[in-house]
């Protein structure tokens with residue numbers, strides 16, 4: 331599957347562009363895509379509708395200016411034709427045009443995912459907040475970015491880590507990344523990356539995830555031999571897929587919208603993608619089934635990341651996220667001591683996650699309870715890094731006192747962020 335992912339998301343490279351507007355859209359080269367004429371209702375009023383604005387605009391915003399004339403994809407050299415401000419058309423899979431031929435779609439330019447190679451130097455930009463997300467346009471993460479920062483310039487990234495680095499290297503002002511889903515559980519990769527990167531959680535956003543089964547126009551459900559999507563999305567609808575009679579191969583892909591794009595790019599008549607209705611619009615697929623998530627309340631929680639923390643306040647509901655490693659002498663009882671530090675102060679814990687402590691994955695303990703040396707009768711404990719979210723602001727003395735106590739039991743403690751809770755009605 332790795333090869334599949336590489337083709338879809340890293341086959342094209344971003345090229346620096348010269349644009350007359352304030353922005354330098356390194357992440358907005360041209361590529362062949364398909365696009366329906368209707369603008370998405372998701373993103374309102376964020377960009378002008380003239381062609382130059384549209385070409386210099388970001389992923390999300392370009393959808394607003396969707397009414398482009400039917401025209402073949404154009405080829406330009408970077409910096410060649412200043413009047414067009416287009417990067418080169420990247421067409422390393424000519425099957426794309428074959429696949430789209432005959433479909434009721436028009437070519438469109440969508441931004442390319444930022445790759446690790448695109449991260450320096452930081453581009454100049456105007457006034458819009460630049461928000462990095464993982465995936466391609468039409469991904470749920472793009473919708474989460476738009477919900478978190480309604481008029482933002484959304485920057486697609488091909489990997490979670492690239493989105494982290496985009497913020498660290500000032501290519502983006504924020505990143506919006508998924509951390510957990512109500513059905514599929516935690517997105518562990520992002521927990522691990524939170525520890526490795528010097529960014530702060532400055533907010534959270536919860537997004538209802540409405541999954542659709544998408545296929546090329548004319549394809550029937552009965553013809554499908556494979557569905558592909560982000561593993562999280564596949565796990566969110568596994569029972570419904572079976573109930574729909576789709577006991578077919580399920581292939582993992584980098585992101586939901588990327589899977590949709592891949593189906594179109596390769597003209598796959600026997601493969602469906604599980605992705606958003608917006609991805610169907612963007613890439614010209616048909617919705618075979620709508621709302622196929624196993625639970626209608628399916629929800630993904632994203633965190634907003636920035637270089638600087640927000641100042642904690644006590645006048646509205648806040649959440650605080652911490653990560654810690656137990657002190658060895660506390661042994662395995664440290665977790666209960668930490669939990670008690672919150673419980674006695676009436677602080678609600680909303681989430682606990684444990685991840686392997688890769689610095690020291692195993693701890694030996696002999697029968698007497700001390701450090702063992704690999705002799706007979708030595709217990710081997712897995713060592714963890716614990717992530718805890720609790721419902722209080724760092725501005726509150728009870729939270730400060732709880733953390734002071736937690737510090738006693740831990741060899742490492744970091745506050746990942748104290749930030750406003752997402753209180754938007756579902």
Ligand SMILES: O=C(O)C(=O)C[C@]1(C(=O)O)C=C[C@@H](O)C=C1
Nearest residue numbers: 469470471508560562585586630
């Ligand atoms: O693939 C996407 O569209 C994403 O935004 C990623 C992601 C995830 O990582 O959980 C986000 C929300 C959905 O729950 C499924 C997938």
